[in-house]
Amino acid sequence: MKIKQTKKRIVAFLYIALLSTATMAQFSSKPIELVVNVTYIDVHWAPGRGYPKFHALGKGEQFVVLKQRTDWIKIEFGKNKTGWIKAKHLSDTLTSDGKAVRRYQ
Amino acid sequence: MQLLIGDLGVKRVKKAILIAALMVGGISSVSAHQEEEPNEREVTPADLEREEITVPFIDTENAEIMLLIGAINFDNFNTRGAMGASLAYHVDEDWFIEATYLESEMSDFEYRSLGASQAPSVDEPVYYTSLNVGMNMLPGEIYLLDKYALSSTFYLIAGLGSMNFADDDKFTFNFGFGYRVYLNDWISLRLEARDHVFKNTIVEEEEFRHNFEFRFGVSMFF
Numbered sequence: 001m002k003i004k005q006t007k008k009r010i011v012a013f014l015y016i017a018l019l020s021t022a023t024m025a026q027f028s029s030k031p032i033e034l035v036v037n038v039t040y041i042d043v044h045w046a047p048g049r050g051y052p053k054f055h056a057l058g059k060g061e062q063f064v065v066l067k068q069r070t071d072w073i074k075i076e077f078g079k080n081k082t083g084w085i086k087a088k089h090l091s092d093t094l095t096s097d098g099k100a101v102r103r104y105q
Numbered sequence: 106m107q108l109l110i111g112d113l114g115v116k117r118v119k120k121a122i123l124i125a126a127l128m129v130g131g132i133s134s135v136s137a138h139q140e141e142e143p144n145e146r147e148v149t150p151a152d153l154e155r156e157e158i159t160v161p162f163i164d165t166e167n168a169e170i171m172l173l174i175g176a177i178n179f180d181n182f183n184t185r186g187a188m189g190a191s192l193a194y195h196v197d198e199d200w201f202i203e204a205t206y207l208e209s210e211m212s213d214f215e216y217r218s219l220g221a222s223q224a225p226s227v228d229e230p231v232y233y234t235s236l237n238v239g240m241n242m243l244p245g246e247i248y249l250l251d252k253y254a255l256s257s258t259f260y261l262i263a264g265l266g267s268m269n270f271a272d273d274d275k276f277t278f279n280f281g282f283g284y285r286v287y288l289n290d291w292i293s294l295r296l297e298a299r300d301h302v303f304k305n306t307i308v309e310e311e312e313f314r315h316n317f318e319f320r321f322g323v324s325m326f327f
Contacts, residue, residue: 032161046256046287048198050244068163069326070197074290090161099159 031076032065034101038092043083047072055083062096166326169193169201171295175320177209179231185209187318189233199241203262207233207318211270233301235266235279247286256287268303268316277303281318291326 036057043055047069055077057063063077072084093101171191178184189207196202210228239262246254263280281299288294301316 032163034161045246046244046290048241048244048256048258050258051246051256065161065163068165069290070167070195072198073163095159102158102160 033096034063034065034090034093035096036061036063036092037094038089041085041089041092043075043077043085044072045083047074047084051084055081057085166291167195169195169203169324169326171322171324173207173295173297173320173322175207175297175318177207177231177301177316177318179211179316180314183212185211187320191322191324193239193324201239201241203237203239203264205233205235205237205264205266209233229271232269233266233277234269235264235277237262237264237266237279239283241285258285259283260285262297262299266301268301275303275305277301285324293324293326295322295324296320297322 036059038059040056040058042053043057044053045051057077061077063075066074066076066082068074068087069084071087073087073090074082074084076082087103090101090103095101169192171193172188173191174186174188176184177187187207187209189205191203191205193201193203209231211231212228239260241258241260243259245257245259247257248254260283261281262283264278266277266279268275268277279299279301281297283295283297286294297320299318299320301318303314303316304311305314
């Protein structure tokens with residue numbers, strides 16, 4: 001009986017620890033500012049090709065990278081608008097000081 | 106006749122000499138032209154600047170943790186509540202891998218009725234663990250009233266695992282489907298139905314048993 005109670009307490013602690021970590025992770029990403037270097041980049045509503053496109057970033061338009069989910073990157077642009085772009089479009093952008101951007105070295 | 110052959114032969118020889126002379130003349134003119142051009146060419150050096158590349162560090166959120174509650178119908182037994190948790194990793198927008206732990210209780214009343222045991226029935230805990238592969242399909246949106254739209258996706262899931270009951274481990278295969286609604290980009294609600302299949306032996310007969318499960322979960326991406 002005692003072993004069962006201890007096991008339940010351990011499991012409950014692990015649940016709380018994992019949930020806390022997940023919650024804290026939402027507020028720890030550092031924003032990166034980029035500039036579009038191609039004609040346009042489509043912005044989707046959610047991280048998936050099946051979700052609707054609701055905006056197209058034009059050349060020279062700035063945006064901030066917030067985080068990544070699989071092959072999609074969440075960005076903030078304009079007046080606090082957010083959306084998702086394909087991670088491959090990172091190579092179609094430049095940093096604010098003109099450096100090329102790649103996903104991998 | 107001999108005169109004709111002789112004439113033809115002379116003509117052919119003349120023709121051959123003419124062609125040879127033209128060829129020699131052509132070759133010599135080309136070589137003369139080449140001798141006039143200077144051998145040295147100006148080589149244009151490659152003017153390449155290695156571009157500076159930035160590889161930004163972007164926080165990724167591919168892992169997902171879910172707390173779930175539900176109900177399991179034990180084949181030929183009863184239906185009991187269940188609770189558990191799962192940890193998933195999203196490989197890409199279509200595929201994810203998930204490890205699930207589920208806990209429930211099963212009364213052995215029906216089991217005892219087969220064996221004519223006189224002891225009172227007890228509730229024994231049942232533990233499910235499984236490793237599953239899921240596939241997202243049919244992404245879409247659901248609309249709440251006129252103002253709000255929430256992203257959603259339907260998915261299929263299947264996997265292998267084990268069921269532990271009364272210190273007896275049974276290999277299980279499970280499959281099912283679910284529906285996920287995103288409250289925002291890191292919290293989602295999941296509604297899922299699964300069938301846990303395992304082979305059971307009673308009175309020297311083997312048969313496949315199906316334990317149907319229905320679950321509701323809240324998940325977070327991190």
